[in-house]
Amino acid sequence: MKKSIFKRLFITYGITIILGFGILALVLMKLFSQYFIDSKKDLLLEYGQKITQEIAIGLYAGRLDRQTLNEDLRILDKFLDARIWIIDREGTIFGVSGSKEEKYLGQKVDAGALGILYRGRNIIETGNFGGKFKEPVLTVGYPIFYNDEFEGGVLVHASMPGIQKSIRDIYSITVLAITFSGLLAYSILYFQIKRISVPLSEISKAAKIISGGEFQKRLKIKTGDEIEELAKSFNDMAESLEKIEENRRNFIANISHDLRSPMTSIKGFVGGIMDGTIPPEMQGHYLNIVMEECQRLIKMTNELLELNNIQQGKVEVNKTNFELNEMLRRKLINFEKDITKKNIDVMLKFYDDSTIVNADKSMMERIVTNLLDNAVKFTEEEGYISLRTREEKNKVIVEITNTSTNMDDNKLKNMWERFHKGDESRGIYKSGFGLGLSIVKEMIILQGEEIWADRLDGAIKFSFTIDKSK
Ligand SMILES: Nc1ncnc2c1ncn2[C@@H]1O[C@H](COP(=O)(O)OP(=O)(O)OP(=O)(O)O)[C@@H](O)[C@H]1O
Numbered sequence: 001m002k003k004s005i006f007k008r009l010f011i012t013y014g015i016t017i018i019l020g021f022g023i024l025a026l027v028l029m030k031l032f033s034q035y036f037i038d039s040k041k042d043l044l045l046e047y048g049q050k051i052t053q054e055i056a057i058g059l060y061a062g063r064l065d066r067q068t069l070n071e072d073l074r075i076l077d078k079f080l081d082a083r084i085w086i087i088d089r090e091g092t093i094f095g096v097s098g099s100k101e102e103k104y105l106g107q108k109v110d111a112g113a114l115g116i117l118y119r120g121r122n123i124i125e126t127g128n129f130g131g132k133f134k135e136p137v138l139t140v141g142y143p144i145f146y147n148d149e150f151e152g153g154v155l156v157h158a159s160m161p162g163i164q165k166s167i168r169d170i171y172s173i174t175v176l177a178i179t180f181s182g183l184l185a186y187s188i189l190y191f192q193i194k195r196i197s198v199p200l201s202e203i204s205k206a207a208k209i210i211s212g213g214e215f216q217k218r219l220k221i222k223t224g225d226e227i228e229e230l231a232k233s234f235n236d237m238a239e240s241l242e243k244i245e246e247n248r249r250n251f252i253a254n255i256s257h258d259l260r261s262p263m264t265s266i267k268g269f270v271g272g273i274m275d276g277t278i279p280p281e282m283q284g285h286y287l288n289i290v291m292e293e294c295q296r297l298i299k300m301t302n303e304l305l306e307l308n309n310i311q312q313g314k315v316e317v318n319k320t321n322f323e324l325n326e327m328l329r330r331k332l333i334n335f336e337k338d339i340t341k342k343n344i345d346v347m348l349k350f351y352d353d354s355t356i357v358n359a360d361k362s363m364m365e366r367i368v369t370n371l372l373d374n375a376v377k378f379t380e381e382e383g384y385i386s387l388r389t390r391e392e393k394n395k396v397i398v399e400i401t402n403t404s405t406n407m408d409d410n411k412l413k414n415m416w417e418r419f420h421k422g423d424e425s426r427g428i429y430k431s432g433f434g435l436g437l438s439i440v441k442e443m444i445i446l447q448g449e450e451i452w453a454d455r456l457d458g459a460i461k462f463s464f465t466i467d468k469s470k
């Protein structure tokens, strides 16, 4: 059977609480009852002494008559909740504290008890005082000496059941208080544990849902503690999973779409040649188109493989020192044919006659080629392209600018994505698959450099950094 955190914590903490509170209750009750009996004894002893001195001795000195003595004893009886007897030197009870006690008047106390008093000592005992009481009592006795003569004593009896009842009262109050606080502790514990276990099981449920492929599942946990943090990380994870899944879907959709149109035209032209719909004199023309389409497909597959290799970390960066201006010039010349055809104005400006940089040369050539290819491809006829370098601290910044009228911020942001092409309805985009800039970006990142694009008035400017040679 699966153990739940809730059950486990609840049982462990529960046992701890019960044990803790139980031991506390026992100790408290023991202490209370001990304290109660001790203080009762002290009280009786203290008053025994007072009664002896104030009342009994007053009696022998002739200051107090028996009537007043009995009155005083009755008041003390109420106050102490104890029976008080006064005995003479023979041990005969001659003063009592209540009408119920009057039956003892004239009776003699146990000789042993009298002996203790006679020797000047106090009596402290529990029992039924030599058979005088039916129930157990706590007795405190005090001798009376007058003019150094033993005159008798004072006996104070507190009923044990009375004491025990008080102790029991204390017990039940203690037990009640402890049960109540125990229950309170337990219910606080219940909610605290729920606060942990409920979100945890929510997280685990959500994890199951996500592993089942439903990436849009999110958690709403607001506990303000580590669990909320966990839930937040969980949501972040779910979000990246969702993003990866979306990218994967888009990737497949894009690739299928991009494969279909060249395949369809190849199939159409080859089919037309085979069944004779295309006359022999036109075959050369169409075969050329077929060849071009095949080359485009090969280019796309290679670029995809290349991107994959970069992302899997299979491509190594091999930095060397080389002269940048010369490289830029040569790459630009490669596009001379298209530039002349579109009558594009070219501006070239280097901040220094010779700029030695430190980078992976073939990657840099590739980056420049892709950027210039775009610039030439997307610049309208009679437009301009500018290629310049500038210096910033220990970096060289290469800027490639070209006329571009239909750029917006959204396009500027998205063009770095794989398969992102501008307006596809326009013929000039036909030659590309939208992979050029993704390759550029990956290669820049791989070398630890930066690239960004800015929208200027009617133009677009790509800038990237290169390390100067050290
Ligand atoms: N210099 C530029 N001027 C105007 N638009 C540009 C420029 N460079 C890129 N773009 C826009 O960004 C998109 C993505 O560029 P990218 O180089 O990745 O793809 P592509 O050139 O269309 O195809 P490929 O490079 O794979 O042949 C382009 O389709 C275009 O819309």
Ligand SMILES: [Mg+2]
Pocket: 370, 373, 374, 432, 435, 436, 437
């Ligand atoms: Mg391109």
